[in-house]
Amino acid sequence: MITPEEAQNGGLLYAGHPACPGCGAALSVRYLTRALGEKTAFVITASCWSIIAGLPPLTSLKCPILHCTFPSAAAVGSGVKRGLVRKGDRETNVLVLSGDGGTFDIGLQALSGAAQRNEDIIFVCYDNEAYMNTGGQTSSATPYGTRTATAPFPLYQDRPKKDMIRIMAAHGIPYAATATVAFVDDMHRKFAAAREIRGFRFFHLLSPCPPGWGAEPDETIHLSRLAVESCLFPLYEVRDGEHYTLTYRPAQKKPLEEYLKLQRRFHSLEKEQLEAMQRQLDLNWQKLLQLIN
Ligand SMILES: Cc1ncc(C[n+]2csc(CCOP(=O)(O)OP(=O)(O)O)c2C)c(N)n1
Ligand code: SF4
Known part of the structure; x- marks a missing residue:
């Protein structure tokens, strides 16, 4: 559980960073770095986060x-x-x-190679469900039914989202977890646990993106919560x-439509598409419950 002192601090993220209002990816890093602490070094790929981190000599990360x-x-x-x-330095x-x-x-x-070698790193995927920094093109994390820049109306993503945690778990890595910004304690506990584990650790963070999802910036936490409460x-x-x-x-499982x-x-x-999405969600949820020990 996050302590009151930890809740006060902004993690390793400075205020005044250039992310869009309501950016779930920025919030994720604020929360997860509270648990990891100062002795952390970031490796960042080309993405929205390469902008959020700031152009040298400016930076948003301590x-x-x-x-x-x-x-x-x-x-x-x-x-x-x-x-x-x-x-x-270990x-x-x-x-x-x-x-x-x-x-x-x-x-x-x-990623697969490093996981297979059990490299001692934490790999964090903040998932906004498309290539947002270049205008919202479809990725294999884009859910079925989504309109994206590469699937213009009346087309939409017609393939299911890749199950990344199961792919990573299949490597037999010590730790893999999902988390999202509406559940701060859960995220904190998982990163605090990961900090104590040696070997490859993987996180899949659902990170709402207001401009890319066509949502209001003040709905980020609500969307993140609905994604979990609907079992999506x-x-x-x-x-x-x-x-x-x-x-x-x-x-009580919320209907997907609310999200x-x-x-x-x-x-x-x-x-019919909404119903197909709800059916697929129900099936995925049942499959996951069968895996729970
Ligand atoms: C090999 C390569 N292909 C394409 C690009 C152009 N590019 C830069 S950022 C980006 C989008 C990244 O998408 P994602 O990893 O989902 O992160 P997000 O932008 O959503 O934060 C792309 C396609 C690149 N830099 N390198
Ligand atoms: S486009 Fe989306 S992911 Fe990128 S900075 Fe804005 S809100 Fe964050």
């Missing part, structure tokens, strides 16, 4: 940052960590921060690739 290309992210993170250890957390495009698509090869984005963790634990169980109707990216959906 820690070292290395910007890298998409495909190399996990390899660069591994190299930074090994270099620090070589210099006698303490600093090396955190690779990447969007869903950089994680689910372009960086997947190096369950909160859980997986240890050693096989021990699945649900960290929050909604008392979708607040976002213009879903407004062209027909009733």
